[in-house]
Amino acid sequence: MRKMDRREFIKVVGAIGASAFIGSSFLGCVQRPTPTPTPTPTPEKKPIILGHQADLTGFLAFWGKWHDKAARVAIDLINEKYDGINGRPVQYVVEDTESKVDVATQKLRKLALEDKVDYVLGAVHSGIGIACAPIAKELRVPYSPKGHATAITTTKGNRYVFRMMTNVKSEVRAMANAIKENNLIKDVFGKKWVILYVDYSFGWSHRDEFSAVAEELGIEILDKIAIPPKTKDFVPYLTKIPEETDAIYYLMVGPAESSGMNMQMHELGLTDKPRLTSIASIEGINVDDLADALEGTWIHELMPKNAEDFDTPYYKEFRKYLGLDDYGRDASDPKNHATMKTLMVWEDIFLFKEIAEKVDYKGREDLPKLIKAMEGAEMKESLEHPQGDKIMRAEDHQMFTRTWLSVFENKKLRVKYEIPMEGSIYTPPVDYTQEELLPP
Amino acid sequence: VFEQLVVGMLNGFVWGMIAALIAIGLTLVFGVLRIVNAAHGEFYLLGALIAWLFSLKFNFWAALFVAPLIVGFAGIAIERGILRPIEDNPIITLIVTLGLMLIIQQSALIIFGGAPQRVKLPIPDLIQIFGYTYPVYRFVVTIIAGIVLILLWIFLYKTNLGMLARASQADRELAMMMGVDVNYVYMITFGIGAALAALAGVLAAPIVTVFFLMGIDALILSFIITIVGGLGSVKGTFLAAILIGEVEGIVSVFASPIIARVVSLLILCVVLVIKPTGMWGEGD
Numbered sequence: 001m002r003k004m005d006r007r008e009f010i011k012v013v014g015a016i017g018a019s020a021f022i023g024s025s026f027l028g029c030v031q032r033p034t035p036t037p038t039p040t041p042t043p044e045k046k047p048i049i050l051g052h053q054a055d056l057t058g059f060l061a062f063w064g065k066w067h068d069k070a071a072r073v074a075i076d077l078i079n080e081k082y083d084g085i086n087g088r089p090v091q092y093v094v095e096d097t098e099s100k101v102d103v104a105t106q107k108l109r110k111l112a113l114e115d116k117v118d119y120v121l122g123a124v125h126s127g128i129g130i131a132c133a134p135i136a137k138e139l140r141v142p143y144s145p146k147g148h149a150t151a152i153t154t155t156k157g158n159r160y161v162f163r164m165m166t167n168v169k170s171e172v173r174a175m176a177n178a179i180k181e182n183n184l185i186k187d188v189f190g191k192k193w194v195i196l197y198v199d200y201s202f203g204w205s206h207r208d209e210f211s212a213v214a215e216e217l218g219i220e221i222l223d224k225i226a227i228p229p230k231t232k233d234f235v236p237y238l239t240k241i242p243e244e245t246d247a248i249y250y251l252m253v254g255p256a257e258s259s260g261m262n263m264q265m266h267e268l269g270l271t272d273k274p275r276l277t278s279i280a281s282i283e284g285i286n287v288d289d290l291a292d293a294l295e296g297t298w299i300h301e302l303m304p305k306n307a308e309d310f311d312t313p314y315y316k317e318f319r320k321y322l323g324l325d326d327y328g329r330d331a332s333d334p335k336n337h338a339t340m341k342t343l344m345v346w347e348d349i350f351l352f353k354e355i356a357e358k359v360d361y362k363g364r365e366d367l368p369k370l371i372k373a374m375e376g377a378e379m380k381e382s383l384e385h386p387q388g389d390k391i392m393r394a395e396d397h398q399m400f401t402r403t404w405l406s407v408f409e410n411k412k413l414r415v416k417y418e419i420p421m422e423g424s425i426y427t428p429p430v431d432y433t434q435e436e437l438l439p440p
Numbered sequence: 441v442f443e444q445l446v447v448g449m450l451n452g453f454v455w456g457m458i459a460a461l462i463a464i465g466l467t468l469v470f471g472v473l474r475i476v477n478a479a480h481g482e483f484y485l486l487g488a489l490i491a492w493l494f495s496l497k498f499n500f501w502a503a504l505f506v507a508p509l510i511v512g513f514a515g516i517a518i519e520r521g522i523l524r525p526i527e528d529n530p531i532i533t534l535i536v537t538l539g540l541m542l543i544i545q546q547s548a549l550i551i552f553g554g555a556p557q558r559v560k561l562p563i564p565d566l567i568q569i570f571g572y573t574y575p576v577y578r579f580v581v582t583i584i585a586g587i588v589l590i591l592l593w594i595f596l597y598k599t600n601l602g603m604l605a606r607a608s609q610a611d612r613e614l615a616m617m618m619g620v621d622v623n624y625v626y627m628i629t630f631g632i633g634a635a636l637a638a639l640a641g642v643l644a645a646p647i648v649t650v651f652f653l654m655g656i657d658a659l660i661l662s663f664i665i666t667i668v669g670g671l672g673s674v675k676g677t678f679l680a681a682i683l684i685g686e687v688e689g690i691v692s693v694f695a696s697p698i699i700a701r702v703v704s705l706l707i708l709c710v711v712l713v714i715k716p717t718g719m720w721g722e723g724d
Contacts, residue, residue, distance in 0.1 A: 256649040267564065
């Protein structure tokens with residue numbers, strides 16, 4: 001019998017590594033949704049094309065699949081009830097980023113050059129948003145990424161990039177505001193904090209923005225601990241938390257990682273300390289299963305998950321369209337919790353519709369008109385904008401609106417404070433309106 | 441820093457012991473059968489899945505006995521039914537085990553879903569080490585893994601069957617000529633390898649997340665360990681597992697864990713250059 005020698009073994013191991021890598025890439029094929037049947041355009045009614053660069057597979061797929069659903073529901077509604085935009089049907093083209101930056105940049109090019117889309121809803125991955133901003137400018141296509149990292153509308157943005165949702169800077173400002181107004185440092189949190197953050201652009205933004213408000217809140221940051229994405233065992237990081245810590249600010253992303261981290265904080269007894277985080281840290285996980293571990297966690301929310309504490313007729317209707325119950329769960333499968341950021345895809349599509357109608361948008365030659373009208377756009381609370389009144393600030397293309405601060409109490413997320421839009425506003429660090437605007 | 445170092449070393453040791461169980465299974469199968477078993481990580485996944493099911497419906501501790509038994513017999517069936525006819529051709533066995541890997545992994549996805557699952561700590565107690573809280577369960581993990589490794593050593597060096605296994609590893613033809621039932625030895629070895637990986641899966645389940653892709657991570661880690669330790673050398677694999685675990689544990693105290701993985705890959709490169717047979721390997 002032929003024996004395998006060492007050299008051969010190492011070759012084989014290399015081959016397995018490569019195959020495992022390729023194999024895992026093929027996982028992208030799993031659950032790939034079928035394209036929406038779009039209305040066939042009649043010759044005189046050329047459709048308006050909405051592109052969606054969505055994280056349908058990969059580590060952010062739990063967000064991507066809900067964003068895709070919200071986009072489909074909103075576009076169906078526009079085509080059926082409103083007779084399209086300016087009387088023209090809306091066509092939906094979705095491309096999967098695989099939650100990877102390099103794939104996403106190619107997909108944005110494909111949407112802009114091949115599909116000739118009129119507007120691009122962007123990915124959740126902040127790194128993708130940052131990498132795609134200059135491409136949007138180069139291809140002259142309006143791009144609205146769904147990443148929260150501050151840089152997208154500060155140092156890395158441009159006139160073609162809009163962020164139709166809050167960012168880490170405005171969210172941390174809002175949190176700090178609610179904490180100060182309600183005296184929570186003294187009553188709940190205490191002065192000595194530790195920051196734990198996932199080690200990529202989204203986590204860095206949280207680390208930097210929360211450190212920036214430390215002085216204002218009169219707190220001391222004892223340590224900032226980076227945790228790599230896809231970590232499974234958190235004990236090595238959690239044991240670095242000094243004993244004298246009063247409160248923990250953390251940011252973790254991904255269902256496996258979020259549930260793992262919350263569970264292990266609980267196992268190590270760290271849940272005695274109050275914790276503060278963004279809704280992003282609990283998106284895509286079944287919070288009912290983790291209720292014990294999450295007790296006492298303060299969550300900054302974009303829209304209250306618990307509609308028993310806050311509801312409006314518009315929010316009710318939105319949930320009906322998306323098929324959600326009063327606690328942000330899929331009504332037909334209560335183990336499946338929706339990601340709350342899904343609402344921002346919905347509102348984004350309606351913002352585009354409102355502005356396109358306002359400027360009588362006919363096609364990509366009207367892009368300069370569209371962008372100018374989006375700058376400074378104001379929106380009123382409605383079915384189109386259930387989150388509330390909001391503005392798209394002209395200078396940095398950043399949206400501002402109200403948010404909420406809630407806490408897990410008796411195994412349920414309860415709304416504590418509504419934070420007005422004013423609490424989140426900061427001076428615009430840039431002015432994109434000075435940039436030259438060219439037709440495509 | 442000293443306190444953190446102790447905790448880092450402790451955690452590195454826990455991981456080293458778990459990794460040793462997985463990697464020794466891989467190295468045994470390679471040493472005796474000369475098969476690179478790409479499906480080895482999936483036995484680890486199966487162990488973790490069984491632990492999850494048991495902790496949900498019955499009792500976690502029972503999985504410690506049941507999972508290695510079920511997976512061990514599954515391993516025996518795989519060796520007897522699938523690998524036996526092709527055992528002489530290393531490339532074909534590799535392709536077949538790769539196929540097995542995908543079949544097991546994707547079946548787990550279809551049956552149990554893609555959502556990651558957490559297994560509650562079976563021993564919720566914590567102890568204080570230099571002011572740091574540490575779960576008691578992890579000590580129990582090292583003790584169980586240690587006992588199993590001692591039993592394995594006794595099996596290999598003190599029993600007749602173990603001697604036959606080592607004989608088949610040293611020279612198959614000669615062993616056959618001396619009347620050793622090589623096929624039987626192969627079957628048992630493959631079963632033991634699978635059972636060890638499954639046991640590691642059970643032990644790791646409450647520490648990591650049970651997820652259908654977890655087998656690949658385990659497979660890659662065991663490849664690093666077996667190459668550093670020396671192919672087919674059980675002692676070398678054990679020492680390399682502890683070494684790699686400790687290096688990653690200690691380095692991640694001072695630098696980010698990404699750097700820790702870089703350091704262990706560097707060790708791999710250095711070992712390949714200086715002593716290509718592995719640190720404790722005997723050569724081909």
